[in-house]
Amino acid sequence: MARVLPFPSAKRLGFQRIRASYTLRQISTQFGIPEKYIRRWMEDGIIEARPGSDPDELAFDIRALAKFRSVRDLKATGVNLKQIDAELRGQLNLFGEKPGVALQFTPRTSAFEQALILFDRGDEKAAALFRTALEQEEHAADCHCNLGIIAFEKGELSQAMDEFAHALASDARHFESHFDLANLYFETGDLKLARLHYEAALLYSFMICFARSSERKSTVRENFILR
Secondary structure: OOOOOOOOOHHHHOOOOOOOOEEHHHHHHHHOOOHHHHHHHHHOOOOOOOOOOEOOEOEEOHHHHHHHHHHHHHHHOOOOHHHHHHHHHOOOOOOOOOOOOOOOOOOOOOHHHHHHHHHHHOOOOHHHHHHHHHHOOOOHHHHHHHHHHHHHHOOOHHHHHHHHHHHHHHOOOOHHHHHHHHHHHHHOOOHHHHHHHHHHHHHOOOOOOOOOOOHHHHHHHHHHHHO
16 A cells, blocks of 8 residues: 655645735845835835735735736846836836826726635635636636645645646746745655755745744755755
């Protein structure tokens, strides 16, 4: 009889999931953007905080996340924050919007946004809504990434890997899927593929240390990536 190997929990692996809402600190850490820039862009109407956010505890939704990803992508090409800031304050053509027009929220919540809310609550209905969002061609990489985490939490390791792979097929620069797939390969002993995806995650993100659930595992993985 084949031996069934126990896999660690998704929480212990520290999966990077796509959330319905991100705090100011989370955005700053994940995208390597100082909080003063984020606050300035919000005050100038370039990026909007989540409706109803406390000014002292700002939060941003998936629509703002798309803009922060664009900033990260520009940083990865060597454009510095001062240049990006100047671009945003000039023609605002970085995101293809008209000058002075902030991102607007539609009254209708999309299937993807509904799925994110349920996913954050741990509701099993989230998976079906992510599938609906995929049918509607909404945020394919993000949907597959979160479906990978859901599959993993069900013990479906092969399906989880497939979902992360689909996410990367949709967006080869998807940091979260590279990181999550690297975690799975690391845990299953495929160090070659783990290293490949950790390095890709480092390339597409400005998070330096990847602090995980334990200092020991974080140190092991950092040394593994950097050696």
